[in-house]
Amino acid sequence: MIGKVTTTIHLAAVLSLGIIGMASQVSAQETPGAPDGYPPGPLGEVVRLGEAIVYDTSEHPLSKAYVGNKLNCTSCHLEGGTDPQAGSFLGTASAYPAWSPREKRAITLEDRVLNCFMRSQNGTRPPVGSEVSVAITTYITWLSSGSKIQMNHEKSLGPRHIRELKVDWKQASAERGKLLYKTHCLDCHGQDGEGTADGPPVWGNDSYNDGAGLSRVDKLGSWLKVAMPLGDPILTDQESADIAAYVNSHERPHFKLEEHLPKPERLGEYNGQR
Template structure:
């Protein structure tokens, strides 16, 4: 084989290999990494995984939770679900601009916000074991993703896509019928939950400062997440059921009730009355 042909063959073989590797990398970044990091970092990542799955019961996170939900109640399969509250690739979008807080926030801040609102609990201190472990777990799940910070909102590339729908057409009365058909078995007639599903309204649910308390966000999440294992609602059904669920009482969000004592707060400078 001539020298030139050799270069051509091997050069091309190499470029094929690198093209394939690049493609695999892109796919890999959408998957859970196959291996935990070595050493103490791996232990912290595993702890974060446990906390995401057992948030309301684990002794480290329980003190900061005010309802019967775990992170995995909404971030399905511990955040490994590709669309219903996915944590895959999420860390790549942070630090991100938060219009609500009128400042740039970190992934850790974002985690702590879900404690205050979706978990109806108290904001754990920045840098606390619980906060670092969960943030490490979510960051690990973004391994291989190129960093692409989000200048518009604190959301990662796989956040729940918001349905394009005329929300004035969401009908809570029809939603009640659909809820009985598709949801009641697991979430209960009274919405307070059963052994097969957590509460969707009432005192043990998320508060009215949480994303899911807004009908468009709830409907969009239902469309990709519920009924569990068989998300098959039409857009109209998702909108109607979301309107029905959110017509019920749930805890009221008052920011000052969800902050720890000042000396445990670290730097948190959102507007005092920000919703």
């Protein structure tokens, strides 16, 4: 009898240990890819609307007014966020609400979306609960179908967030980066980073502001490694760091929070019909 109880306890202990061990390792590999189909009915239409907005953020009638540059969400979140590494949205919703050290509070996925409007899009934060905000958040949540909820208690980042390169960022050389930019980037992004028909602006007034994630050399370098040159990311770690230092050595809009928040009464909005 006693022996049986002990066995059961052992088994339970082993099982729970196993589960804990697995949980701490839930990683990008275990995050499912994009779902096969849209949800049926009106919810599916909202997902499609969100998808259309992330591809066309600076022009779409619902988002245009909130964007202050020539970028779209998909300029950085490649393939509509379905690229597994370059700003992936796969599994992202499973990390939220997440702790945000910057805001010093727990933020929802919607908050996270709205922050990219203020910084990466150099625009104004759309009201919480507004059609544009909910559509994008619905699209990203749909891309996380099948992922196990695992809130991030350290950072507001999902399971496939950009992996930071292990390089000495202080040694990144804008001078070396300048030459590399000519070889690998200039054709698509232009001599003065102003963008061309083949690639959006990478510095100046029409690019992300200095409060955006990519304005940090380590973040940009790590993203470049898996994202650029588009379709053929062949840079070494050091080249990615050097080019990032060069790109971010140029002027871009300066971020001041007050300039990116809507009027207080527009910060939040009832999300439904009256």
